[in-house]
Amino acid sequence: MNKLLLLLIMSAATFTVFAQTDLSVTETIRPNSKGNFNSFQVTIPQTKLKDVERDWQKYLRDGSKGKPETLNGEIIMRGAVSKNVSPNPFTVYSKLLETTGGVVLTAWITEDDSVFISAELNNDKDLAAKKYVRDFAVEEYKEVVKEELKSEKKTLNNLEDELKSLINDEDKSRKKVNECDRSIQRNRTAISTNEGDQKNKIEQITAQKKIAEGLRTMPDAYKEANKTLKTYEEDLKKLQKENEKLNKEIDGWQKDIRTEERSIDRSKADQKLKTEQIEKQKSVVKTVEEKLAGIK
Numbered sequence: 117m118n119k120l121l122l123l124l125i126m127s128a129a130t131f132t133v134f135a136q137t138d139l140s141v142t143e144t145i146r147p148n149s150k151g152n153f154n155s156f157q158v159t160i161p162q163t164k165l166k167d168v169e170r171d172w173q174k175y176l177r178d179g180s181k182g183k184p185e186t187l188n189g190e191i192i193m194r195g196a197v198s199k200n201v202s203p204n205p206f207t208v209y210s211k212l213l214e215t216t217g218g219v220v221l222t223a224w225i226t227e228d229d230s231v232f233i234s235a236e237l238n239n240d241k242d243l244a245a246k247k248y249v250r251d252f253a254v255e256e257y258k259e260v261v262k263e264e265l266k267s268e269k270k271t272l273n274n275l276e277d278e279l280k281s282l283i284n285d286e287d288k289s290r291k292k293v294n295e296c297d298r299s300i301q302r303n304r305t306a307i308s309t310n311e312g313d314q315k316n317k318i319e320q321i322t323a324q325k326k327i328a329e330g331l332r333t334m335p336d337a338y339k340e341a342n343k344t345l346k347t348y349e350e351d352l353k354k355l356q357k358e359n360e361k362l363n364k365e366i367d368g369w370q371k372d373i374r375t376e377e378r379s380i381d382r383s384k385a386d387q388k389l390k391t392e393q394i395e396k397q398k399s400v401v402k403t404v405e406e407k408l409a410g411i412k
Contacts, residue, residue, distance in 0.1 A: 139253045139411070141246040143235060148209045148224050149190050154234035156245055157222045158253045162260045165214035171259075172221065175252045176208055200244045202227050223249050258411050265404045272397045279390045286383040289376040296369040296376075303362045303369075310359045317352045324348055 139158055146155040160168060172191065173184045179197035186192075191212070195205040209224040225245045226232045235242040328341035 139250055139257060141250045141253070143242060143246070146222055146224075148211070149187065149192075150209065150224075150229075153224050153226075153232040154236070154242075155222050155224045155232075156242075156249045157220060158249055159215070159218050159220050160253045160256050160260075161218040162264065163219040163256060165212055165219055167260075168219040168221065168256060169212055171256055172210065172212065172252065176210075180205065198244075198248050201225065201233075201241065201248050202244075221249065221253065254411055258408065261404060261408045261411060265401070265408055268397065268401045268404050272394065272401055275390060275394045275397055279387060279394060282383050282387045282390060286380055286387070289379045289383065292376045293373050293380075296373045300366050300369050303366050307359060307362050310355055310362065314352060314355045314359070317348060317355060321345065321348045321352060 139160070141156050141158045143154060143156055145152050146157070148155070169191070173193075176184050176191070176193035176196050180193070180195050182193070182195040184191050184193040189211060191208075191210045193208045193210075196208045197205055204227060206225060206227045207229055209226075211222045213220040213222075223245075224232050225248070231237075233241045233245045324341065324345040328338060328345055331338040331341050
């Protein structure tokens with residue numbers, strides 16, 4: 117059941133892509149400022165009115181000495197030039213309408229401002245007129261899809277950069293863990309040496325106490341022996357403080373390791389999610405590339 121549903125969704129997506137590349141021009145009677153005449157109409161998907169209006173007027177001006185005028189929402193180009201449509205300059209009346217499916221372009225083409233080109237005239241000029249309108253629609257749609265492709269590729273590049281950043285963060289965390297491990301090992305070695313030194317110092321203190329005790333009847337020697345004993349005891353305190361410092365440093369590094377290990381776990385989860393997003397975005401890019409290739 118799930119496989120069937122997936123196939124239906126994929127089929128619908130494929131249909132949508134090819135439906136968007138269908139830029140067929142329809143021919144029918146529609147009203148313009150001159151009356152009801154034959155027109156050529158096409159819907160340009162994904163486009164915005166202001167963009168199409170700008171490009172359409174530029175298209176109409178191509179090769180012509182004149183420029184379009186807009187009256188009551190109708191764009192009129194007198195002296196339009198296209199050798200495929202007519203050996204002489206012609207007039208184009210046109211209207212643009214923005215819809216949810218894109219911008220609808222309707223054009224009426226006349227060579228004498230009274231008879232409008234149509235299939236009924238049986239002179240094949242309607243085919244040239246359709247091509248004239250459709251060529252614009254194709255190029256306009258291509259530009260929109262090119263921008264869409266550019267945007268989707270940028271999104272893909274950003275996702276790939278984010279993945280690289282996550283990988284770099286994980287590498288930094290692992291490096292920090294390794295550095296902490298080495299520091300801990302050095303401190304443990306130092307602690308072992310320290311504990312050996314403490315043991316030796318305690319033995320020295322014990323021996324020195326006995327020496328001092330034996331010199332009680334000799335005030336000067338007894339005083340000197342106690343002075344040495346005090347030095348040994350101070351040395352032991354220093355060793356004990358150093359031992360405590362070394363252990364506290366280990367505690368700090370172990371805490372850092374736990375923090376970095378949590379960061380690594382989060383990074384791995386984020387990397388997995390980001391990789392999935394990248395694969396989906398690659399599919400989006402491929403779909404748009406295919407859509408662009410299908411605009412002909």
